[in-house]
Amino acid sequence: MGSDQPRGPRRISVFDTTLRDGEQAPGNAMSARQKLEIALALEALGVDVIEAGFPSSSADDFQALRLISDALTTARVSSLTRACRDDIQAAVDAAGVERHHIQVMVTGSDIHLRHKRGITREEGLREAVEALRFARSLGLDDMSLAIEDASRGADDLLRPLIEAGLAEGAGTVVLADTTGHMVPAEFGSLVARVRSWIPDRVTLSVHCHHDMGLSLANALAGIEAGADEVQTTLAGIGERAGNTPLEELAAVLAYKGDRFGATTSIDTTRLYEAFGLLCRTIGLVPPRNKAIFGDNAFATQAGIHQAGILRNPVTYEYVEPERFGRTRSLLVGRHSGRAVIRHLLGELGVPFGDALVESVYQEHVADRSDGTCLSADDLKRLLQELPGLRADAALSQTGA
Template structure:
């Protein structure tokens, strides 16, 4: 199986979304946590945008020992110079943003295709002249660009020295078959040693699906963010990509050396930094990802967790949570009694069920700890009554 390279852009694209601003030292802490997962490249920001991004780039470039650092830059010599001053040249993946669609050329930039292409080619040459080892052609809005725009841009950029081509579905407009087709065409145009990278947005909820289609079509790298944060609806979630490649890599012909352990701790650092709260139903990081209150599910899990747990909580630093609510059954009550080494009194089970399960119409749940405390108190009261 091919090993998929992971490029994380939590600290750049993730931070660009409203409410996600991070201070340089917060970025450093998160970068080190992401590096510990085994991620290959960590994008630290847009150095020309602010002194804060330049400071973060310096701090992180100095601190990383295994992952490489990346920055995003416009095709301007000043942007590139600031990026190299901040993050160095040797282990720096310097991304140069290119205009990838006729829509952007006309409505955003107001220039012709040839002019935009010349700017990018010149910028790549300038970066190489400063000693940058790895230059990426980052094609914005590539998913809406014609082959007549994309192919010459890519080929001329590679001749100028780019060794990676990032194909951005900037508006999240594609479905997997379309995005996979685009990656396959680009892969067919360029030499095998040139890395093809995916950058997918989640406007239609397809960022992960599109990235996986890209891998199957020949992409070598996937750009991700922790919890999928990023512009608008966000990006391909790092934790979900790692989970898919860990559990189902064989099915798509790809693998990863990134670790599942440490993901939830990294997510915690991100939440602390930007005030993010996990939704109930988010894969891997969601409040209810490894929780259940449905009696049918609980009965199966209590007998053998694999009945309903395909993804194992411990592998992601999570714990299984079994809650008692109105959808729970008597099996969970019997389980708690047995766990506490108390006799399974069916009359007590029925009473507990009526009092603490059947009538919970407001959606509130009782934790296993609360249920143990209730049973302990009842058992103690019953024991006292028998000794009188």
Template structure:
């Protein structure tokens, strides 16, 4: 079974979204957490874009031992020079950005196809001359580029020394069938020892689906972020891809080496650093991802959690939560009373149901533990009065 390399770009693509800025020391703190999770490559930043990214790369390069680092460069010699100056050449993947579509060539860069290929080849060759042995080409907007042009970029830069090709759906343009076909094409242009990586965005909500389509079509690596943070609608979520491969490894013929139990702790650490309020309904990390209020669902889960819970919360550092609100039923009260040794007092159950569920006037639900404490106090008072 293939082991998919996890390339985390939380510190670069995730950070460059509005509101997500991190100090170099904070990036270091999060990088060490990512390394402990089993992330294979940690993208530290864009060294030529700011002294802060340069410093963060230096700090992380000195601190990590099992993960490789990666830095982003434009296809300019000065960018490449600064990237290598910040991270050295040992365990450092230098990712050089290629202009990957005719649309970008014309409307963003104002250069020809030949110039786009030439500047990329020159930058790759320059990185190799400086001692870089792990050189990636990040093909920006590849999903909107012609296969003819993309193939030329890949073949020419590979001859110059590129060993990885990160195929980017930069604007979230693709659907899975399109992106899968693109990855299959790139895979067919390179030998087995060259890595093909995916880089997808969530503009149409298909980042994870496209990434998985890439794996099915020969991708060896996925570029992802914690919680899917990133520009606009965000990047492919690390935890979603890892969860799918944890549960569907036979279907995809792939797995990862991520220690899933630590994922949620890493996410909360990131949220604290960038002052991000966790989503209520995000897969795996959402506040309500493992919470249930509906009475029908609670009845099943009180008998066996697998009735309404496919993903095991503990496997991802979470806990299941039954909450009580206007949609809950009597079963949760029966469960609590039995737990407290009261037994099946039908009159009491009906009284409590009318007071705490059917007659509840507050919009917000309450945790099961809170209701338990209320009932314990009430029963204690009843015993005392008797």
């Protein structure tokens, strides 16, 4: 009988690498204390795993891993290491072995083996095995085989590497589209093949880059193909064009989770607060047109849109601002119509007729040819300050 029961959506683990991949991009440097503050914000909104850094790369990363490891109570801390003893030892020295997820980065393509590493496939396989074996000998039992450039790796390179990694105790396989070169159909096919090679108990994680603007699309294709975890960053920051944006993944699965049979534990109402902290920390300026976090994501100045929104926001809002800690913004500019003026006058309790609306429109809206906008609140204040507004309004209303 149990097999006839409907299955609920799979819970997709969110692995956040804002503090490692995001931080290592130019202009994004953070101190250990700043990383701790952001890590606590990420934990508070429901991230499952927080990658604190690359502890062998700097004293700051080592200290950040130690601070974050000590502070987290619900999320697991993660560190990145190369497939070598010194890196793994440094990670353990910083964070111990309890509730510590270690990502052992291995080489997944002939391109990287030849041009980056200068080693053979056999040598790459051997160092992966030895690294995981050493990590296990230190008491680590939460290990990823993190395959760099997996999306350009041949199956006859990837499969032996994965099988050897699982034999040495890796419980997660990470497929990285390191250069962001795949389209969703290609990446989904790769994930499906790897899923067929590994047991269900093994977590399959995806790490997608945004070089062609496809990091989220590829991550979603990965989920459809059987991935259990997505590696993300706040606002998609990261190397070159960045990574899968945490907030966009959360939005898609909040609204379209049934389509993917998947959900997350992310509290979407806290995302914008965490983004604000990130912006203050690294001096990030929010782009106007970015989904969820952009200044214009929930703003409009188009009169046709505003007229619909004022009647019912559902006319032009599918993504709801309050669900993401945002507020709706009606901006008044040269593309705005008269509906917003009528609305604001009504909010002020001012009786008005067409003459007053037209006067305000011509004087304060129609001629904004420089592209500047007023907020609805700015225009409301301006209306309140107009001399004789109520008397003029009353005359307009009576037609005098």
